Amino acid sequence: MKSFIQFLKNWTLPISMSTGIVLYLIYHNLPVLHPAGPYLEKFCVTAQPVLIFIMLFLQFNKVSPKDLRFKRWHLWLLLIQGSIFTVLGLILAGRPETDSGILMETAMLCLICPTAIAAGVITEKLGGSLPEIMTYVAMINMLVSILVPSIVPLVHPEAGRTFIMSFWMIIKKIFPMLFLPCITAWIIRYTIPGLQKWLMKYAGTAFYLWGFSLVISLAITTRSLILSRMTFIYAILIGLISLACCIGQFYLGRLIGSRYGKKTAITAGQALGQKNTVFIIWLGYTFMTPATSIAGGFYCIWHNLVNSYELYRQRRRADIFSHDHGKV
Numbered sequence: 001m002k003s004f005i006q007f008l009k010n011w012t013l014p015i016s017m018s019t020g021i022v023l024y025l026i027y028h029n030l031p032v033l034h035p036a037g038p039y040l041e042k043f044c045v046t047a048q049p050v051l052i053f054i055m056l057f058l059q060f061n062k063v064s065p066k067d068l069r070f071k072r073w074h075l076w077l078l079l080i081q082g083s084i085f086t087v088l089g090l091i092l093a094g095r096p097e098t099d100s101g102i103l104m105e106t107a108m109l110c111l112i113c114p115t116a117i118a119a120g121v122i123t124e125k126l127g128g129s130l131p132e133i134m135t136y137v138a139m140i141n142m143l144v145s146i147l148v149p150s151i152v153p154l155v156h157p158e159a160g161r162t163f164i165m166s167f168w169m170i171i172k173k174i175f176p177m178l179f180l181p182c183i184t185a186w187i188i189r190y191t192i193p194g195l196q197k198w199l200m201k202y203a204g205t206a207f208y209l210w211g212f213s214l215v216i217s218l219a220i221t222t223r224s225l226i227l228s229r230m231t232f233i234y235a236i237l238i239g240l241i242s243l244a245c246c247i248g249q250f251y252l253g254r255l256i257g258s259r260y261g262k263k264t265a266i267t268a269g270q271a272l273g274q275k276n277t278v279f280i281i282w283l284g285y286t287f288m289t290p291a292t293s294i295a296g297g298f299y300c301i302w303h304n305l306v307n308s309y310e311l312y313r314q315r316r317r318a319d320i321f322s323h324d325h326g327k328v
Helices: 002-010 012-029 031-060 072-092 099-112 119-126 130-155 163-191 193-200 205-227 232-260 262-273 277-287 290-327
Strands: none
Touching (some): 002 012, 002 290, 012 205, 031 119, 031 130, 031 163, 031 205, 072 099, 072 130, 072 232, 099 232, 099 277, 099 290, 119 130, 119 205, 119 290, 130 277, 163 193, 163 277, 205 277, 205 290, 232 262, 232 290, 277 290
């Protein structure tokens, strides 16, 4: 029994991903379950924000305001995300919608998308810096809130939609989920320190909450891909572009972070590579060509596969170290 529980702990992410995919496929292929669809959708829409709130709340319990400091690598990553997105947007500006344009929009979405709000869960598990990645999460969300309303209208002009309207739409989407857990945790830190210390004992449960949230995310991702009605070729191309963006950003983040130490390499890699994929889907539907929204579904699969591999490598290194140390 202990070995089975350890297996579940070691392979939480792949198991969660597989479970989400299988559950949706079962629902999709069994018409008898379809009447439950609205209730299941309501559960997913409600449960996922609650899980993310709890995960962030537990993380911010471990981080004080003075821990959130700007680092030089933050600037490099912000420049990379912002400049590539801007250049691609300017290239697309004024061009008629074409097949290649949709693929470029896919790259824009994958590159500008902010870091996953709960990225600190995996970062800390891998040995990265929780305060540094939480700082970057706040900074990239602020950049996205300004840059997307500035560039997207050049690619997809829409009558009546102003910068302020677009800016407010994005603020309402991402900031409550980011700052409310932070404010709540810090109020408890400075008013009920005993409760804050007690909550810190359970900070590790955030990883398993992430696993449960991932079941919901992959079910939503599978639904998005199946119902997209995208041609096979287009789906493959969008999948490949999102894969290239995912691997490229993890690699580039680690490369830049490695200049400042091993811990920063892990943190920067997660900051640039792990994305808020629900935001990609929403951004595609709301501001870009709707077909590009499936990039979020693909990216959700890719970055969690990368995370699973990184966690596996970390366990292998720990096992080898323990084995060698035992011999000594």
